[in-house]
Amino acid sequence: MFTVPVLCPTCFQEFEVPAPAPHETPCDVDYDCEVCCRPMRIFFELDGDEVVGSARGLED
Numbered sequence: 001m002f003t004v005p006v007l008c009p010t011c012f013q014e015f016e017v018p019a020p021a022p023h024e025t026p027c028d029v030d031y032d033c034e035v036c037c038r039p040m041r042i043f044f045e046l047d048g049d050e051v052v053g054s055a056r057g058l059e060d
């Protein structure tokens, strides 16, 4: 397993989250920020050969 950096939409701190396998993308997961503990949804997708993640707040 490897991790990808994600920017929290609430506290704007970057942290690492476990990434899904490339063949499992695109997908999204619910996750709690490791810094401020606010819930968010993280979308994983492939960028070339790499899995990248982007987080959105649930309150948008």
Ligand SMILES: [Zn+2]
Pocket: 008, 009, 010, 011, 012, 013, 033, 034, 035, 036, 037, 038
């Ligand atoms: Zn946060």
